[in-house]
Amino acid sequence: MAVRVSRYGAIFLTISVSLGVWLLAWLGLLRPADGWLYDHLTRLRPGISAAAERVLLVDTGPAPWRIEPVQWNTAARTLQELGAGAVVFTFSPPLSDAFPDSNELAAGLLVAVPPRAVAQSAPPWPLEADFQQRGIDTAPLAVPRAEAGIHRSADLQLEGRNVLVVAASQRLGAGSYSGSNTSVRVNFSGGRDWIPVVSLQRVLSGGLIPELVRGRVVLLGSVELSGAAGLYTPVHGDADPVSLTEYQGYLLETLLNHNDVRSPSLPVTLLFLLLVAAVSVVAYQRLSFVMSLRMTLVLVGLYALTGWLFLQFAALWIPLAELVLMQLLLFATLSRHRQLSSEDALQEVLADTRSWVRGHMLPEDFYESSQHWAQIITLVDQSLELERLIFLERVPAEHRVREVKALRCDIDDIDERRRDYERAPYSTAMEQGGPLQLHNAYLKTQTDTEEIQYLVPLIFAGDVVGFWAFGVAPQRLEQRGQFETVVRRFANQIAELLYHRQQWLRDQAAERGALARYLRLEGGASLNRLVTDAIKSAERRRELFDAVLRGLDTALVVYDLFGRVLTVNSAMEVLVQKHDLPVYDMTALDLLTRLTDMTRTQARQVLNHLVLQMQPMRMPVALTGDGKQNHLLVVKPLSGEDAGAAAFDISGLMFELADVSAVSALCSLKESVVEQYVWQMRNDVESIQMGTDLLLSDRPSAQQRARVSEIVGAKLKNLTRFLDRVQKDVRAPAQSISRDGYPLETLSRVQNIIAELETAAAARALRIVLEAPNFINLVIAQPAEFDKLVRNVLETLLNDAAADTEIRVRIRLEPDVVTFELSNAGFGLPDADLQRFLSGTGHAISEEFRLLHECSAALQVWGGEFKASSEVGRGFRFEFSIPAVA
Secondary structure, three states: OOOOOOOOHHHHHHHHHHHHHHHHHHOOOOHHHHHHHHHHHHHOOOOOOOOOOOEEEEEOOOOHHHOOHHHHHHHHHHHHHOOOOEEEEOOOOOOEOOEOOOHHHHHOEEEEEOOHHHHHHOOOOOOHHHHHHOOOEEEEOOOOOOEOOEOOEEEOEEOOEEOHHHHHHHHOOOOOOOOOOOEEEOOOOOOOOOOOEEEHHHHHOOOOOHHHHOOOEEEEEOOOOOOOOOEOOOOOOOOOOEOHHHHHHHHHHHHHHOOOOEOOOHHHHHHHHHHHHHHHHHHHHHOOHHHHHHHHHHHHHHHHHHHHHHHHHHOEOOOHHHHHHHHHHHHHHHHHHHHHHHHHHHHHHHHHHHHHHHHOOOOOOOOOOOOHHHHHHHHHHHHOOOOEEEEEEEOOOOOEEEEEEEEOOOHHHEOOOOOEOOOOOHHHHHHHOOOEEOOOOOEOOOOOOOOEEEEEEEEEOOEEEEEEEEEEOHHHHOOHHHHHHHHHHHHHHHHHHHHHHHHHHHHHHHHOOHHHHHHOOOOOOOHHHHHHHHHHHHHHHHHHHHHHHHHOOOEEEEEEOOOOEEEEOHHHHHHHHHHOOOHHHOOHHHHHHHHOOOOHHHHHHHHHHHHHHOOOEEEEEOOOOOOOOOEEEEEEEEEOOOOOOOOOOEEEEEEEEEEOHHHHHHHHHHHHHHHHHHHHHHHHHHHHHHHHHHHHOOOOOHHHHHHHHHHHHHHHHHHHHHHHHHHHHHHOOHHHHHHHOEEEOOHHHHHHHHHHHHHHHHHOOOEEEEEOOOOOOOEEEOHHHHHHHHHHHHHHHHHHEOOOOEEEEEEEEEOOEEEEEEEOOEOOOOHHHHHHHHHOOOOOOOHHHHHHHHHHHHHHHHOOEEEEEEEOOOEEEEEEEEEEOO
């Protein structure tokens, strides 16, 4: 589902979240959270606070009504004489003739009375009128309100009258709290035991000093709870509740100092929330999810620190709960919006990628394919020339195998029915650890074909994953050792593929299990998995094309329109290192001028032509330093619908450097072949002409005429055969030439190879001596394979030769063949070992014998013959002959 957002979505989000949080606060729904934050920050005091300076508590004990009236007179008069600003009874003391004992004393007292409703329902309480008749001022004592069990605020009026602490503060000229200030939040920033407390006995005994009492409001009442219910405040928790008298002291100190904790008004709070929300919305859009989460945590901590500072030093309580809730809501909302937007983008990427992958027919991965055996059979069939084959896989948790795939045969062709791989022939193949040639037919014998059957175990990491049975034509086993080595290599790789596929399937089953997904919090549909699979498919195709690009023999570099390198393939990297071309530091103009003889002005004109005409340009390039133009430079403009810049029709330039050295070599070969043909034809024609002239003259005798006629006839037949061979070579298809070879001039090639190896030979005090006639007939061979054969033989001789000896190379002309003899004086090895190495039935002691074996196989394709011999202490001798052009 696509995420649709208004163009003013940020404004809407800012207003809606701020207004929503503000409404929750206005309705009181955030009061519990706000109170919890207020309590915890109140307890964090910056240091030890000094005792309160305006209030003094006198603890009368738990039963003040039992105290004698005379003691009340003494206590009140003592406090007044010490300079108390007001003497306040937080309870209603019993009246008698002994208390108060004078009007002056009564005028200085303030007594708490219960509310009228309480007094009327509880006659034992003294009536307020009684105190007023004695000249004692009274005020109602209100129990503070509790929010979730915590007493943070107190009412200043009760039944239309100022409560006791307000009346007491007015006696000290602190003014009245009226109008809208009908309640205050008590300031508990002083912490526990902030209000000083003295006992009544200390007052009666004269133990007080004037400095402790002067100017203070003295509250008399029970401070110790002694079983009475206490009040819980932000600083007095469950373990240490405070008495009502002490709570009145905190309230009175707050009123006298005018430091009650205030909060911003609702309109101010709303504006503040809007401002913070607007800044946060902008910031969240610029930050990642992780950075947004960090910012949220930092801001919450910053709000808490700011709230504590304002509370402790300015008695101002900011809307902390509202700020924290709004910040969390903004973070959650914008994170969810970002997630939905990402999912929407992923859905589009998934749809586009799937469509692209389907359109390009990307083959299924081997691990994911249900036809993996068919892929293996295709691989084997296109690489090995087998008559028929069949694969068997092991049955899980059993020692049996079952047939899974066959080619050019049926499952019923298996003549073995037990399928128990712990018995022969399976166990024998496993013991051998490689291809086992079967003497008893495993597959039913066919009457129309002859084949040799093999059974190959598929084992990896000690685990049997299956078996491979096949039949092969006897002629394919002319080099049995090499064939079995290739089969063994195939079997090992197939076993490894199947083993890892089984492991992958088990891992996927565990990964995709419902319980496992829910334990990983990945239950339900996983869009990320679908996108990952699609991207992996696209990545596989990209890697395929990257591999194709790297494997190109043509050197390639791609520039964008601004001259920056976009990609360089492997062939170009080789050229860069070989010819010291700093491609990555060169623009397209620089490279063009470096590769050609153009000036920068000419190169700019070429690039301008490419951009305007949109046509590729080709030009020869010399990179060898000898002036030979052995490379062809092709510069192509790259165009497409998704060009890098909309103002241009092309997105870049591609430089291709094609190596045309082989083409040049073929041209040279053609010239030499033509020269050889012309030379041989001229010899034959001149011989025929000389014979004809001799026959036409009168001088030769009859016997001479017969001899000349015989020679001329032979030359004519030779010329006819030669022309037929030339016609055959010219008309031969390209694939025949590539496989069987074509006329080749060998003398110059041998001389070039000797020249290349002379430096290495001289370093070991060796000499290479060539003995060859001035003219050598053309032979039928492939240039690259012929050079490889001669070079490998010479390198073998050089490696074995003793110091200060000669490597002899002799070329002989024989009827219809050219023979090459190469020998040295060296250490050698037993001839039997050499023949075994060259036949491929033994393990070569070095790479050079394997190469010689391959080269000798190529000679057989050309119709040639390869011989080698060795003797310990004498060295090697190699001889190979190649058919010559008649």
